[in-house]
Amino acid sequence: MWSLKRFPALWLLPALLPVALMTIYPVAYALWTSLHSVMLLFPGEPFVGLDNYKRVVSSNYFQDALRNSLVFTLLAAPLVVVIGTLIALFLQRRFFGSQVVRSIVLLPWVLPGAISAVLWIWVFHPSFGVLNGLLRDLHLIDGSIPWLTSPRYALVSVVVAHVWTQIPFAVVLLMAALSGINSETLEAAAIDCRSALKRFRYIVFPEIKAMIVVLVVYNALTAFTSYDLVYAMTGGGPGTATTLLSFQIWRESFSMYDFGSGSAVAFIVVAISAVLIVAITRALPSDLFAEE
Amino acid sequence: MQRGLHPFLTFLFASLIVLFTGGPVILSLIGSVVPDRILLDGSKGLFSEGLNFETYRYVFTGQLPDSYLAENANRAMISDAARQVPQSLLNSGVIAFSSMVLNLLIGAPAAYMFARYIFPGKKLTFMFLILSPLVPAVALVTPVYIMLQTLGLVGTQAGIILVHTAKALPFTVLILSVFFRKMPSEIFEAAVLDHCNHFQTFFRVALPLALPSIGATGLFAFMLSYSEYMFSMVLSGDAATRPVSVVMAALARNTDVSWSLLNTAIFIAIVPTLVLVIFVWRFVVEGLLSGAVKG
């Protein structure tokens, strides 16, 4: 690592400026809104301190949404990274048709949330869904399983769909990281260590740990703030079984015309996300932020 | 390298992966060539009437499917929104490509700085970049909209490109910094010995080595922009500038779009990007697996 005396403005400003533009003012605005009573129907925007926060946190909707978002994240993020790692490791080999598989794996990535939702609705639909049809043809079930309309199954179904959309990205990054491992290291390991599992644990994993941390953080964030896919698949239902915190933000602002409360929920999401990220980076230390 | 896996297991895993990732897409392909009246009728075999490409014809030419020309069919009950798909693909392509290029041009130098240098304010700015995507986009819609309204960018592609670029940058920088970090120091020491300045080292040494990773990151930025919905929706005002994510969301909730037409639109939306992605991915993968990064 080299040391510089001055802040390398030329290198960094082009990146920092757009981000700052899209972040500083909007976030400040949102923060200000959350501390004031900003409702479309009422003139004036008086300062109300933490009232919006208190009101939002004590509502039933919030508690359901928080629980769902947390469960969703705790299921989705690890699943994506684990499945992504397994697929990436598998696809490192060359076998007949491996190039085709590597291309097909990318398919879920090219789809906007609305499309993925339609496809998975088709898979899970009670009346004309493919999964139910298949299970029925295989005589595994009699009636159709209400994947999307039963509180028990709905959350799991949307997790499956979400994981599906995030896997290609994980695979791409992990394959890139895996290919960065020195081949001599791997050959030496193959000689020293017979067990593939041990090789992974002691040789491969440490090399890709930084990328795994990035992926876990990214997926936790994405899952926690997820909106498009789940909304298109279930609209938050049945009841509040798949209602996520991101829905509440939109709802408070645009359906209830209460921008103050909407922003308050947003910042609660920020606080929780920050906690999540700190927890993850503490649990999986890597040299991402180290200074030599 | 690692010992080969039993061929059967390889085949099994490969099939599972293909089924899981590709299955739903194949579904949409089938749905697009089988009209609703057969698809929904459990008693008829799926392909009993052969393959039907009339929905594709409708999207590209506006010519109604034959069934709509029948005596008592309601000619008007097919939505023209489906015909916006090809144009929207172009729009999405332009927006996503611009966002990707901007991300790489601006993000790579920044990532390189963070990866290989220490300087005053490093921790602060790095933290700022990493923490900026924390606030959910949903909460930022109003201020961003107002800001872009003042700049006169609402309803333009430039506005959407700006927002998408800013959205992807933190991740672009983060991911590329990981890649730059992993490069062996010896290469850089050699460059210094050759009297390369910072920029030359970056441009002539680091960049070529990082090409595959840059490909992967560029792909990410492209995808993020392509599939983004919320800002695209509020910032695009008419069909001429509207990206495909917004058009698709509308089609999915349109009563006058039959299931078959919807799947046609979906498949049309998938194909060009898939081709592009595969093309770039080949470039990336070939680069990765042929040892471009290895010392």
Place this chain on the structure above:
Amino acid sequence: MRTLFAAGMLATGILAAQPGAAEDLTLEFVVWNYSLETIQDNVKKFEEANPGIKVKVTDYTWPDYQDSLVLRFRGNTPTDVIYGGQDWLPAWGAAGFIAPLDSVSPAGAVDELKKDIAGFALTDVTYKDKVYGLPYYADTISFIYNKKILADAGIAVPTTWEEVTAAAEKLKAGGMEHPIVYEYNQELPNFYDAFVAQAYGRGAELFDKDLNPLFADPNNEAFKQLQWLADAYAKGLVQSETHESKIIPAMNTGAHAFTIVYTYVLAALNNAADQPRAGEFALAPMPGSTHATLGFAKSYVVTAQAAADPARADAAWKFVDFMAGQPYTVAKRWAVEKGLGFAQLPLFQDKDVIDAWGKWADVKSLGDQAAIAKAGTYTEYSSVWSAYFRPLLAKAMVGEASVEQTMKDGADRWNQLKEQFANR
């Protein structure tokens, strides 16, 4: 700063304009994108008849429409004429976003047109005794059933909700897993509307004339209807769909017999071009003692922004009058070409409309239903209240909350909002 800039531009524009060569005025028309090609064609015809006025169409999708419009209002994006919805009209009127039509129209024009507007639609476009919109599309919520399935099973068309349950149970015993398919999405205003429609069928009054909520009383018909819904779900008679566009393929698989949706969905259900079971669906009067249902109207509304500028106000009125005023050519076109319902009374007698609609519905029953349809209760805070109430309704339906508690919470919140709004 920006106003100064705009004023400067305006001044320059006025100075630069040659006398006698008027600049084209551009109206900003914001719509949801149902049949955009038809809208654009209508606009073209207006432009041809009105040289000097251009209309720029901006469209959003229906689910995003309200939110996008709120953003436009808050961001002061130029907007002149919009599609208005009955549930937002009072709120937007109270917030000063929209203007009463008589502020932009020639004296007496609106009163003339009022005479031709159906009852429930007129209520929907009126706020504080002023008419804010002319109807674009009006419809009712219908109880729709599959004729063939009922006939094959020997079941008579149900006329009360108890009969619906009996019919559904008989069908379920015969192997139909979920005889009723229902649009269940707490994020959509229609979710509440459908409930109100059913309650109206029973003759329910949800609010008294002073806008006090009545539905928390267990003897209230709306209360009973929620109970009916909860029971139907508990008995496994109902399958939920997130959107009406999924109800169409679902019903066409023949796996369901009943649904409750906007009437125009019937046209899609019976679409011979696509649907395997086209022609098997019909509407029945809403079950319940009065068979009334909910009627609603979407309208063309002029924004306060436009009304404030005399030139734009004039152009905006011309446009609204063209689209929804006499001789109702545009409204008729929507009805005949697209099967869209309307609120302009003369069209009910129009032969072309009757012929076109005969393809997918019995026009007489449609007319009968429209005649007894009632408007919903909309106040400045009702859409906010509805957003609050819908998740409660959703939970009660699937048994996650008691009907009693749900209705009580709804009534409490309504009263709270009413008071809050009165004191603002």
